[in-house]
Amino acid sequence: MSIAPPYRYIGQSILRREGREKVTGASRYVDDNVIPDCLHGKTIRSTIAKGRIVDISFGEGIPWDEFIIATAKDLPRNVVVLIEQDQPALVEEFVQHKHEPILLLAHKDAGLLEDAARAITITYEEDKSAAFEIGEGSLQKEYLIEEGDIEKTFAECDVVFEEVYRTGAQEHVYIEPNGFVGWWDGDNIHLRGSHQCPYYVHKAVKTAFGLKDDRQVDILQETTGGAFGGKEDFPSTVAIHTALLARKAGRPVRMIYDRAEDMACSTKRHPSETRLRIGCTKDGKLKALDCDFRIDGGAYITLSPVVLSRGILHGSGPYKWEAARLVGKSYATNSPPYGAFRGFGAPQSLFAIESAMSALAEKLGMCPVEFRRKNFLKKGDVLPTGQALEGDPMLDAIVDKGLQMADYWNRAKKIAPIPNRGIGLSVFLHGTGFTGSGEVYLASRVALATRGDGKVEVRVSSTEMGQGTETIFPQIAAEVLGLEVDDVLFVKPQTSKVPNSGPTVASRTCSVVGRLVERAAHDLKGKLNGTPIADYHATHGETLGEAKYQAPPGLYWDDEKYRGSAYGAYSWGINIAEVTIDPVTMHPTVENFWGVYDIGTVINPTLAKGQVEGGIAQGIGWATCENVVLEEGAMINTHMTNYIIPTTMDAPPIMVDFIENPYEYGGFGSKGVGEIPMDGPGPAVLNAVSMALRRPLNKIPIIAEELLDD
Amino acid sequence: MTEPIRLKLNGKEVDLHSHPMTPLLHALRNEELSPGTKYGCGEGECGACTVLLNGDAVMSCMVPLCQAEGAEVETVEGLCIDGELHPLQEAFICEGGAQCGICTPGMLMSALYFLRQPEKAPGGVREALEGNLCRCTGYTRIYQSVERAIGEAAGK
Amino acid sequence: MNTRTNINTLKCLVPFTIAEALEMKAAHPDAFPIAGGTDVMVWMNDGKMPGRTYISLHRLAGEWRHVTGTSDGGISIGALANYTDVRMNPLVIERWPLLVESARVTGALQIQNRGTLVGNVANGSPAADTVPVLMVYDAVLVLANTKGERRVPLSDFYTGYRQTIMDGSELITAIELPHAALQPNQYFRKVGTREAQAISKVVCAGGSTPGGKQFRLAWGSVAPTTIRSFKTEETLANGADAEEAWEVLKTEISPISDIRSTAEYRLRVCRRILEEFIGHQSVS
Numbered sequence A: 001m002s003i004a005p006p007y008r009y010i011g012q013s014i015l016r017r018e019g020r021e022k023v024t025g026a027s028r029y030v031d032d033n034v035i036p037d038c039l040h041g042k043t044i045r046s047t048i049a050k051g052r053i054v055d056i057s058f059g060e061g062i063p064w065d066e067f068i069i070a071t072a073k074d075l076p077r078n079v080v081v082l083i084e085q086d087q088p089a090l091v092e093e094f095v096q097h098k099h100e101p102i103l104l105l106a107h108k109d110a111g112l113l114e115d116a117a118r119a120i121t122i123t124y125e126e127d128k129s130a131a132f133e134i135g136e137g138s139l140q141k142e143y144l145i146e147e148g149d150i151e152k153t154f155a156e157c158d159v160v161f162e163e164v165y166r167t168g169a170q171e172h173v174y175i176e177p178n179g180f181v182g183w184w185d186g187d188n189i190h191l192r193g194s195h196q197c198p199y200y201v202h203k204a205v206k207t208a209f210g211l212k213d214d215r216q217v218d219i220l221q222e223t224t225g226g227a228f229g230g231k232e233d234f235p236s237t238v239a240i241h242t243a244l245l246a247r248k249a250g251r252p253v254r255m256i257y258d259r260a261e262d263m264a265c266s267t268k269r270h271p272s273e274t275r276l277r278i279g280c281t282k283d284g285k286l287k288a289l290d291c292d293f294r295i296d297g298g299a300y301i302t303l304s305p306v307v308l309s310r311g312i313l314h315g316s317g318p319y320k321w322e323a324a325r326l327v328g329k330s331y332a333t334n335s336p337p338y339g340a341f342r343g344f345g346a347p348q349s350l351f352a353i354e355s356a357m358s359a360l361a362e363k364l365g366m367c368p369v370e371f372r373r374k375n376f377l378k379k380g381d382v383l384p385t386g387q388a389l390e391g392d393p394m395l396d397a398i399v400d401k402g403l404q405m406a407d408y409w410n411r412a413k414k415i416a417p418i419p420n421r422g423i424g425l426s427v428f429l430h431g432t433g434f435t436g437s438g439e440v441y442l443a444s445r446v447a448l449a450t451r452g453d454g455k456v457e458v459r460v461s462s463t464e465m466g467q468g469t470e471t472i473f474p475q476i477a478a479e480v481l482g483l484e485v486d487d488v489l490f491v492k493p494q495t496s497k498v499p500n501s502g503p504t505v506a507s508r509t510c511s512v513v514g515r516l517v518e519r520a521a522h523d524l525k526g527k528l529n530g531t532p533i534a535d536y537h538a539t540h541g542e543t544l545g546e547a548k549y550q551a552p553p554g555l556y557w558d559d560e561k562y563r564g565s566a567y568g569a570y571s572w573g574i575n576i577a578e579v580t581i582d583p584v585t586m587h588p589t590v591e592n593f594w595g596v597y598d599i600g601t602v603i604n605p606t607l608a609k610g611q612v613e614g615g616i617a618q619g620i621g622w623a624t625c626e627n628v629v630l631e632e633g634a635m636i637n638t639h640m641t642n643y644i645i646p647t648t649m650d651a652p653p654i655m656v657d658f659i660e661n662p663y664e665y666g667g668f669g670s671k672g673v674g675e676i677p678m679d680g681p682g683p684a685v686l687n688a689v690s691m692a693l694r695r696p697l698n699k700i701p702i703i704a705e706e707l708l709d710d
Numbered sequence B: 001m002t003e004p005i006r007l008k009l010n011g012k013e014v015d016l017h018s019h020p021m022t023p024l025l026h027a028l029r030n031e032e033l034s035p036g037t038k039y040g041c042g043e044g045e046c047g048a049c050t051v052l053l054n055g056d057a058v059m060s061c062m063v064p065l066c067q068a069e070g071a072e073v074e075t076v077e078g079l080c081i082d083g084e085l086h087p088l089q090e091a092f093i094c095e096g097g098a099q100c101g102i103c104t105p106g107m108l109m110s111a112l113y114f115l116r117q118p119e120k121a122p123g124g125v126r127e128a129l130e131g132n133l134c135r136c137t138g139y140t141r142i143y144q145s146v147e148r149a150i151g152e153a154a155g156k
Numbered sequence C: 001m002n003t004r005t006n007i008n009t010l011k012c013l014v015p016f017t018i019a020e021a022l023e024m025k026a027a028h029p030d031a032f033p034i035a036g037g038t039d040v041m042v043w044m045n046d047g048k049m050p051g052r053t054y055i056s057l058h059r060l061a062g063e064w065r066h067v068t069g070t071s072d073g074g075i076s077i078g079a080l081a082n083y084t085d086v087r088m089n090p091l092v093i094e095r096w097p098l099l100v101e102s103a104r105v106t107g108a109l110q111i112q113n114r115g116t117l118v119g120n121v122a123n124g125s126p127a128a129d130t131v132p133v134l135m136v137y138d139a140v141l142v143l144a145n146t147k148g149e150r151r152v153p154l155s156d157f158y159t160g161y162r163q164t165i166m167d168g169s170e171l172i173t174a175i176e177l178p179h180a181a182l183q184p185n186q187y188f189r190k191v192g193t194r195e196a197q198a199i200s201k202v203v204c205a206g207g208s209t210p211g212g213k214q215f216r217l218a219w220g221s222v223a224p225t226t227i228r229s230f231k232t233e234e235t236l237a238n239g240a241d242a243e244e245a246w247e248v249l250k251t252e253i254s255p256i257s258d259i260r261s262t263a264e265y266r267l268r269v270c271r272r273i274l275e276e277f278i279g280h281q282s283v284s
């Protein structure tokens, strides 16, 4: 039944479906909504990290009676549900972090709203016990993965290497800040916004307002100006706030964040601290890994447990170990909660292991490439969770291609004697889709629907935010149904119109949801049984092809013991970075960057390369210039002037290629692509800078101020 | 309120009624004249709001409306004439220069400025786009897009 | 917490002639002129407007948007000449190369098309990139009010952090540079946080007269105002080496730690820049 190559559409760079709207300025982003009679909303936030609210006073000179003012008391259930229910939508009495929302204001005059915000004074009784460092606060979550007899294996090692690696927080800097517009009709709420997971917002809003029926909440995703994980959980809070003001006002409300507010209060990548102990033989055979991976979770649980879990599941790298122990701990602090950011914990733990691999190679007097090669995972090898690799990772082929692209050996030889120049690499893996039983719990569904004009609609809650969802799903459906790709339409995700195909996260869209689209297309094709769509539709009315997630055979995961197959498939890759350090300022510049990846079947080469290049630039930013400066747990460099992301003058030429090693259970053989680009640049850049400076480093971002010690 | 401020937007005379100190960006957006011109920072850093003011690329969030009085303003909406895309727009679609699209209108306006006045950025495309941040693409495909359009303009 | 300025509470005056502008300034000594707006609009976005009344000078472009050579071989840069006007000007390119270099690394093209050098000077930020260059070129500011004009050397203009000798009634009408008497191997170094759209952590401009008789060296972001390091210049003219010059420079700068960098880093980088500058001067 399955469709075999050669394909008509799979592997073709079909042009971005919504490209025309995007280049003409016609796409509607949330802030482009024009709604008559709409009020502007504003959030009043805490100015302390921890304490109790004693008093709120409304200053003189503001016509307060014209304002809609909402507090926690106005919400039926004051909670932002996600994994846990510990986060309030608005502070009632106790503040847990800076910039925590306390009050909401709405008024039709946006300028007056600003004056009003300044006229509010909140008095606190400050609690000086606030925690700001990893380990100071309480433990939010702990995981353990153990395989083999770790201490016995260490005792057999010739060389034991120990180091602590640290990574900083990272701000997403999607160019479009968060925002929602919303209004009620009767007991039904309509919300349109910038977000990546319509059904997360749906659940959060439904819960906060104690609504009984799913149909009372309608969440629409407007064209979204970048997300990268930053619009996974945070939008739920914005949506609840918008809905609350709209309900009190009895009118539509828009809450569009400005840049500084967005940067100050939205989620960031979790800062991490990884203590590594690695044992090997003197000729470079890895034996034992002891990884203690810690993250700063911030003031509420949000997504930290799953970030932590993905972190330790990637912490052993693409290597074979005789014995391994990976402990993950997420600690509470009084920082705004950290959240999802492309890679979801994996970039942090892979940064540690890949930096260590180069440092250890140096210590052993071995070449960093050969040292890695000697220890690569192969088909049938067992990961620390007990999962035996069914497919061949083809790491040698990936590495060979990367080295060849970068002309690595010649380049390394040429650079080696020159001060302040370096070349570094990293090799990594990334699990596709939700971790462990996650996909089974999600039970995602998709539908394809016939139309009277002979076209087919793809109905999914998977969002387009630049990665290409709107293009690749029609490619997949058209391939199966034998339609022109233009005859497959993508419906704007809206919870009243599309089934829940799960959140648009975890590199799951193309592979996991794409597979469902493929299956739904087969379902529809079976029903049509050769009848043209228009004819079939005329006789049978709208007909659906449907699919619901089914775990691939043999995939098993034990949540209790943390053993089994954490992911059905892994993507693999190599990165190579070439850097120069300015001898006067110590400012590192990445001169060139190469990456080769196995993401299974490449459904759309232009879109896939675009994803990878963009992810690499973010990774380079994380490694070099993106320094979140925290004061009392909160970011203070909340402007694009002082939180620095790469400009065209900073981003290096990026060269990307693929090796296609299809995965049987991914959409047309695809595996995860969205996050893996974030995994390699951190360690590759660090290893290059370490070479340039002739001393091993252990922390990103690499800050010139910290390198310059005369 | 005060007198309306008249300017020429994409060749057409329009009257704006916002306060004279309103950033041109917000005046154009709030008065529904150019929803395609985007906000990203409001402080001159991201370039999403780039428009051409009397032919020069500027951050429209940095221009008080009163200073645009009588000026010619070109925005992304003026690129596509009678449904026919500008070669830059075609190129951005073909080469994958737009992902989430929020930086795209500003990128296009900076690219247009470069096409018209390449001498202002002697270092080439990369330099021409230094004031336009993109968080999605890593820029590679944007350069390819602009170069393709230049190639076409050169009659390739 | 971050709040924006309520624009409706601001007053904006638009003079059509220089005389009118000076009268408005005299009548509203607290008013802030707006040239290109690239500082003023940032304050507004940040809710940090320093005043309520603004005088937008854009109608005076005919008189003030000039970059013209003077009869004695110098140049006059009008109050509305922007970075692009300056860096594209053939005379500037020929004789004041550091001005081209510093204008080119100020913000990005879109900022250069708006921001003015006079605004950069008047704003008084110690991190301003063109100010050290203007100081090295011995710039003189032309200040005017309804009563007349006066000329003030730029190195006497600042009195403290964002404080100047300018009177509330005055506007800067132009910056004048005398004939450039420096050797061609002039020096400029901007230490930014990135390659474009960066605010300086340290910025330095320098040069020397033929034969090394005199040195000029000015610094940004290392003191409450941009400074000329006159004592260091003198030591260098007396033949000091890098070590000796550094001992003097150390006493002239007083960097602090802020959101962008640390005092320690700035000190160390200044020393390295000084060494680089000296090396650069002796090459020729």
Ligand SMILES: Cc1cc2nc3c(=O)[nH]c(=O)nc-3n(C[C@@H](O)[C@@H](O)[C@H](O)COP(=O)(O)OP(=O)(O)OC[C@H]3O[C@@H](n4cnc5c(N)ncnc54)[C@H](O)[C@@H]3O)c2cc1C
Residues within 6 Å of the ligand: B043, B044, B045, B062, C032, C033, C034, C035, C036, C037, C038, C039, C040, C041, C042, C079, C105, C106, C107, C108, C111, C114, C115, C116, C117, C118, C119, C120, C121, C122, C123, C127, C128, C129, C130, C170, C171, C172, C173, C197, C198, C199, C200
């Ligand atoms: C994104 C961005 C990047 C930037 N990057 C840099 C950089 O890299 N390096 C750098 O040095 N600067 C940088 N700046 C600041 C720089 O653009 C300004 O300092 C600019 O030069 C100010 O000129 P303007 O004409 O825009 O000033 P305005 O904003 O109009 O005015 C600035 C100040 O000068 C006063 N003023 C203006 N004209 C007069 C006059 N004729 N008489 C008296 N007072 C006057 C104003 O009242 C105000 O106090 C940047 C700004 C932005 C927004």
Ligand code: FES
Residues within 6 Å of the ligand: B025, B038, B039, B040, B041, B042, B043, B044, B045, B046, B047, B048, B049, B050, B059, B060, B061, B062
């Ligand atoms: S919105 Fe104008 S530069 Fe960012």
Ligand code: FES
Residues within 6 Å of the ligand: A175, A225, A226, A466, B097, B098, B099, B100, B101, B102, B103, B104, B133, B134, B135, B136, B137
């Ligand atoms: S395409 Fe998303 S920011 Fe450029």
